[in-house]
Amino acid sequence: MMEIRGNKLLMLIGTAWLFDALDVALLSFIMPVIKQSWHLTAGELGAVSAVTSLGMMVGALICGYLADKWGRKPVLIGTLLLFSIGNLLLTVTPSVGWFIAVRFLTGIGLGGELPVAATIIADHFTGTKRARMLVLVDSFWAFGWIVASVLSFLVMPHFGWRVTVLITALMGLYALLVRRHLPDKTPTEPTNQRPFGAALRQVWSPQYRRATACLSVLWFVIMFAYYGMFLWLPSVLVLRGFSIVHGFGYTVLMSLAQLPGYYLAAWLIGKVQRKLVLAVYLAGTMLSAAAFGLATNATMILISGAWLSFFTLGAWGIMIAFTPGQFAVDARGMGMGFAQSIGRIGATIGPFLVGALMGLGVSITGIFMVFVAALVIGILVLLFGLRDQDRN
Template sequence: MEAKGTKLLLLIGTAWLFDALDVALLSFIMPVIKESWHLTGSQLGAVSAVTSLGMMIGALGCGYLADKWGRKPVMIMTLLLFSFGNLLLTIAPNVTWFIIIRLLTGIGLGGELPVAATIIADHFTGTRRARMLVLVDSFWAFGWIIASLLAFLVMPVLGWRLTVLLTALMGLYALLMRRHLPTSSAERSSNKRAFWPALRQVWSPEYRRATACLSILWFVIMFAYYGMFLWLPSVLVLRGFSMVHGFGYTVLMSLAQLPGYYLAAWLLGKVPRKAVLTAYLLGTMISAAAFGLATNTTMILISGAWLSFFTLGAWGIMIAFTPGQFAADARGMGMGFAQSIGRIGATIGPFLVGALMGMGLGISAIFMMFVGALILGVVVLLVGLHDQDR
């Protein structure tokens, strides 16, 4: 990869790194604020849900603005929102303000990823575009690892407020780096239409099928990912596996993602994208079923690592697959709309798991529900989408 491609990979990769860092760190902070602020289960659920709501708003709104104002200014704006939100979070006096600020932060985070993917799609084509998109998505794993280091090594010493402050400062550093983002031809001739005409464009006969199928796929993948991974610690504790609280387990689950990304990036140059994504979704199904049926530590570790490998790899392939379904003038809105529907799945998944567990449904049955959702995703992919690259 030449210097220009490497520079853009590092600059854009910060979007995924900070998104993962924030999501992971929030999962470590929530038990702390639950205890210190004496929160109820519904209040804690609201903290998680409002972040997903903000991400949904950000994905749709910033995707549209990236087509209208250009990719670079919107990308910088999303990081400013993230950094400013985390600065405010350090002085949140109670859970009400915490929830309000998390909505603001979520808008910045949700807006980042579709815009970041659009920038990569504007600058590369074909196999190189697909590989670059998977590689920038791999920065998600590094975000989780950094969050784990902060949670286990820094937060016990400095507390959650100063730990969040560190993430805000890292965001400002990345903002300085993004001053060097290039401007694409698509950005220079950006779409000046109002929101509703732009939304109608991605639902026009030209894009309607792709928009509908991609929205379903993003819903399924985010529903499965957030539903399974946010509940993994609780599921393991319920089954008596206390090792989930350890730093080593958390890092293992993060490291298992990296070969999944890198294998996907290599395969995208050898095998059609639909075939690679289908294989990864099938791998996610098998791993989810194995994890749901696991009865000992060895099975938990192996199936959990494979689940991380395939689920995050599938996410990366979807990042590579989506932008090519839209022409440059509709790419930001198309990517943003599909991911905003995905964020609905990210909200429903964890809540549904909690509700079903409360009703007495077993862990195995719950994980089979995710298998069923993934089967739907495979059918939509194979029947509804073409492997194209606009």
């Protein structure tokens, strides 16, 4: 059996995070364009935003299970194929109804890709090496945002959103060819033939119940905060007169600020208990969110926004490193997929809640305090609910 180690595996699997980030970022740039061209209502635009998260929730749960049953490689390739086909279809959607339907299909591929990709890394490495590799592979999220920023500011204004999406579909098809070099089996890959219900009961068995519950809450909190803050509030700040937040430089700065957050986390893991590192990053996210919500000028927005990007995505990376080790290899795909599928519920609620609170006249500061409160809950669940363990 061919085995892939180190940087080569990192590059092959890192494309999963790159395409997820690319898709999320592009959608945030496409939404204002289709709102204007198709004359969408606020409800229709909200459905466009939420349907991808709904598809990702389904994809994470189903593909995590299938990765344990059919093997990691075929399921990972299948998720990217869904992403590519979805984006090809998106380029010819004639209406918002078809757009929403295709986005659901694309979301299944995107949501299924990350837990399966993380499981492959977890299967290849153990201990501190596993944790560091998972944080580093998650850092490809920043590169996905940078690629999306370049496409949105250099391609979309001249050729439209359909051509921009076509480029991402072609990139996905190229990545499919590259992924042929993945090993057919990972070193510890299970041959788990349990039906879906039995696999779900396993991750809720006494052996895993506590970890599954706590990880699900943490993923919900992190995705709720990330998607709520990063997808909507820059637009809110524009309405308050801070046009800098929609500039190319701001978007790239927010993306670049993620990288030192990831790399510091990767360095700290192994030197400091992972649970403590995650708690510090969540606390940093909480404080940065409060500062960002209180920002009153462009300088404060840039500084607090950079720190928010640093800590939020770093915490996400540590969670990617923390989650697979809580499950043995025969339950790893399902455990990772289930926890992230609950997180996708948070990713759906977060943006909708921001819009609802804005409609009720709640201030930006008040909205950010909601995220601060959620992060406090997450920190308490981490400190008192989870054990820092690493199952092979």
